[in-house]
Amino acid sequence: MLKRSFESSGRTTEIHPPVSSPASTKDRILGAAEQLFAQRGFDGASLRQLTTAAGVNLAAVNYHFGSKEKLVEEVFRRRLDALNARRMEALARLGDEHPPTLEEVLDAYIRPALELSHDNHGSLFMRVLARAFAEHDDTLRQFLSENYGHVLRQFTAEFARLLPQLSKQELYWRIDLVTGALTHAMSGFGIIQRKSDVSEQSHREQTVQHLIRFAAAGLSHP
Secondary structure (H helix, E strand, O other): OOOOOOEEOOOOOOOOOOOOOHHHHHHHHHHHHHHHHHHHHHHOOHHHHHHHHHOOOOHHHHHHOHHHHHHHHHHHHHHHHHHHHHHHHHHHHHOOOOOOOOHHHHHHHHHHHHHHHHHHHHHHHHHHHHHHHHHHHHHHHHHHHHHHHHHHHHHHHHHHHHHHOOHHHHHHHHHHHHHHHHHHHHHHHOOOOOOOOOOOOHHHHHHHHHHHHHHHHHHHOO
């Protein structure tokens, strides 16, 4: 469980406004936290390591975030807000001319996530996301569910419309497995690595298309 507040030598430090630009200070803290969480996990990243990596003092961390729990949440917000906004925009664009197909809905779900994971900062965040699944922190899971659960529910409704033959329980099982496959593809730890003569963009597009075909087959299987 994440600590509710930052402490140093057993004492809670008084909060003061930061001296430097709030935006740049906050961004440095978030960037350092993302890297440390990816490397050491949420409990393994210490306050001393964070302030040293970000080049700030404890007062600045407390001013911007107040607690380690809130800092972790903000690390997720700055990536997942943009990701899920792009997913919802892609989903909203479907059906303008014809009812969307299963592959088109999967594209709206899969493509934004893989584009994020192939970004330099996004690949680091993928390791943070993997930590979230591995460490089983109930507070963090609740935060993710409360803030981003509506996106999955929206896509689930589309899948249910396209796959009326599946029971709710069976559909949830299949979506969970598809999401697991997507998370694996996003991590970049699979056996299929980009060849030196293939561009990053081409490799990402190949991954998108393979995953869409795989997911569509799994979801629609009798």
